[in-house]
Amino acid sequence: MDSLRRDSVDPAARDADRLAELFPMVVTEVIGADGRATRAIDFDQLRRRLGDYVVEGERERYRLDWPGKRRAQREAREPASGTLRPVRSESVNFDTTGNLFIEGDNLDVLRLLQEPYLGRIKLIYIDPPYNTGNDFIYDDDFSQTRAGYLTGSGQVGAGGVPLVANPEWGGRFHSNWLTMMYPRLALARNLLADDGVIFISIDDHEIDNLKKIGTEIFGEQNFVAQIIWQKVYAPKNSARWFSEDHDYILVFARNRERWQPRPLARTEAMEARYRNPDDDPRGPWKAENMSARNRYDAGVYPITTPSGRVIDGPPRGSYWRISRQRFDELDADGRIWWGADGDNVPAVKRFLSEVAAGRTPQTLWPYDEVGHTQDAKRALLRYVPFGNTANVLNSVKPVELVRRILQLAGDPGDGDIVLDFFSGSGTTAHAVLEQNLADGGNRRFIGVQIPEPLPVAEAGLASIFEIGLTRVRNVAAEIRARHPGAALDLGFRVLRWDTSGLADARVPPDTLDQAGLAAQTDRIRPGRTGEDLLLQVQLDWGLDPATPITVATADGREILVAGELVACFAATISPGVVRAVAERRPRWAVFRDSAFAGDADRINAGQVFAEVSPATDVKVL
Ligand SMILES: C[S@@+](CC[C@H](N)C(=O)[O-])C[C@H]1O[C@@H](n2cnc3c(N)ncnc32)[C@H](O)[C@@H]1O
Known part of the structure; x- marks a missing residue:
């Protein structure tokens, strides 16, 4: 059974993963401060890959800088x-x-x-x-x-x-x-x-x-x-x-x-702009200006109104928005409005039934x-x-x-x-x-x-x-x-x-008093409830902290169930509790490490899961 890690995934590690996926050739290994080999990005190699697309050092570039920006980037x-x-x-x-x-x-x-x-x-x-x-x-x-x-x-x-x-x-x-x-x-x-x-x-x-x-x-x-x-x-x-x-x-x-x-x-006021003065069977419509300022070479031609008046062309500095051919098609289809007397500058009828559902x-x-x-x-x-x-x-x-x-x-x-x-x-x-x-x-x-x-x-x-x-x-x-x-x-x-529900493992034990030492063995800070710990586990494992929780009991111990996660943080545990959790066949199961009397109990618990629910990922806090 593994221990749950304390900190969440390092965002820098996630960025390094992305780089590794894009440029596998820049991934290498170095010996870390703890003496262990660890993965690293070979920056020289990456720079060579990017050739002329790299800007470094004093070279001028477009950017917003302020005192504190580096700290802000580090914080992120x-x-x-x-x-x-x-x-x-x-x-x-x-x-x-x-x-x-x-x-x-x-x-x-x-x-x-x-x-x-x-x-x-x-x-x-x-x-x-x-x-x-x-x-x-x-x-x-x-x-x-x-x-x-x-x-x-x-x-x-x-x-x-x-x-x-x-x-x-x-x-x-x-x-x-x-x-x-x-x-x-x-x-x-x-x-x-x-x-x-x-x-x-x-x-x-x-x-x-x-x-x-x-x-x-x-x-x-x-x-x-x-x-x-x-x-x-x-x-x-x-x-x-x-x-x-x-x-x-x-x-x-x-x-x-x-x-x-x-x-x-659409608002009521907008809908009210659509009317039907000519009883068009297609329903209410709105007159739309036929001229626009955008240059359109096919949009300059004279128009004769039904009353016989000749309009030389669109107003100075503008263009008809449609070509002559399109205009004639729309007019033939009754989609041009000439005013009640047939003497107006023409306008295109925009039908309410044909405009998009919203604005x-x-x-x-x-x-x-x-x-x-x-x-x-x-x-x-x-x-x-x-x-x-x-x-x-x-x-x-x-x-x-x-x-x-x-x-x-x-x-x-x-x-x-x-x-x-x-x-x-x-x-x-x-x-x-x-x-x-x-x-x-x-x-x-x-x-x-x-x-x-x-x-x-x-x-x-x-x-x-x-x-x-x-x-x-x-x-x-x-x-x-x-x-x-x-x-x-x-x-x-x-x-x-x-603060975390887990005591800081980095604190040297000899700096702790007796109570601190006890807390270190347990790893769990005093005063934390089962629900506190469940939430911490959810956050660490990337599970939704709003997942509904149900509470059950087995052998007198509280069992918390949150979706596919089942946890028992009781101070002591029995084989019956381990079996009850395993029988729920959860995707993840968590126990309190100090609840097991010894390594033999931990091994037994592992065997129960191997037998009853081998797919469960079992961890201890
Ligand atoms: C402009 S008010 C938001 C008002 C809000 N939209 C409303 O309608 O009531 C900004 C809020 O952000 C909060 N705030 C400032 N710094 C914060 C931080 N670091 N973490 C969380 N909240 C913060 C402030 O206390 C303040 O209530």
Whole structure:
């Protein structure tokens, strides 16, 4: 029986695998620091392969650089540390839901999600801090301090959140923000499915930089659009220069050739533009201008109207959009509109029955379609009973805005996973529930939010993370009350980042006290429950941490079943328990190493599996 490894797969190792597949001749072996032979990439060989396509050293090239970029790139390749622990008491429908709310720094969490969700996320929407100088950004330099805090106290508290102000006069205004964003976007890209897409809210402070790092990470060929969202309802007359009326939303596809937005449903106003003044049996139609500015050499000819008036040609500087021959064909088919008196400049009749089912999305999103900031706040206030105005998030986005994104991306009935790793007050989760209700979809959400403390302490709401939980809990309850029979997943499983459930094997035993030594023998940190350990195993093996869990017992010990994984983390184990687990014929089985009295018991357990369920991969913690 093998031991479960502690850290998740190293992203650098994954990149090396990709290189090895493309260029097998650059793979070699070296002796590592531990004296063992290990695989390596022969960079000199690779450079020779790439010939003139390599740029190195001082040579000028086009790129965005900032102090901290190397660190940011390193952060993107660091393997995961820590784990996620389930919090049943704060979850809703813990055992059955496919939705996750994760409390923690999104860099830690994104690293942990690499294995289970690699290439599986269809849509990411994020609304990161805009770097206005007034918002806080996460300082990754503090991660060590926080790890120490967590180990000491066993929980994340307001004091453990390493958010720092990033004032414009701080000297590293853009650099700090870029260093924060870069690794998170790089890790997010790994999670996107090949036909997945990311939408990112931003404003003028960082739009240029965001577009540049987005282009670097996702590839210029995968840039899709820069949307303008009209966010304010009324202009700010107090503005010194201009009233800022809009934000941006940048859209990058993982692979633009594989992603396309779904057409939007036509609005009533749009449908109303189709009429039928000539009682055409083909139904309502809309008159479309026949001239356009694009040069079209066959589009210059005179036309005689039914009333006998001669039109010399298209208006100066434009061309008819169709050739003479095509025009005559359409006219013969009753598809040209000359006006009620037969004297108008001709227009082509576009029939409602013949246009595509929906409308092509545009890059300008007005508030009357997707809401404005006041709508956003109203929705938040409706579901969260704030005691203090200062705690109402200013950056909250309208539910309709995120619903528009959900309508464009992915397939409602495909069980798509929608990720928001700057989830704030939980607008994305709220929008997923509402959109699933509206179109019968079964999208799942994953929200990630650091427990940023509120500006003013408030009973019942310790952090922004808790605002999100309260909001979505209340939204779900309201939907359930309005639609008691609807088959909707209105629950969420709460997970919290924490240090690994396995003691650090690298700590030399002689530096530990007696309790520490006992923990080392067991490898499992005191206080971890079976569900904690199950979740850690799921993350390490790349299994979905939202898989429903059922609990059984055998010989008085708890057995946890999560899909094809069966685990027993009881402190002692009996042959009956081993057999009960094996008889479930799981794909994976896990036990606590220290539960076996000795090597003989381990060998016996191995034999039981060989006999009852030889295909099971059996491991110990
Ligand atoms: C602009 S707000 C998002 C608002 C959200 N769209 C809404 O409608 O409520 C950005 C959020 O990201 C959170 N945040 C900042 N750094 C983070 C980090 N490293 N990990 C997780 N969350 C973070 C902040 O606490 C803040 O709540």
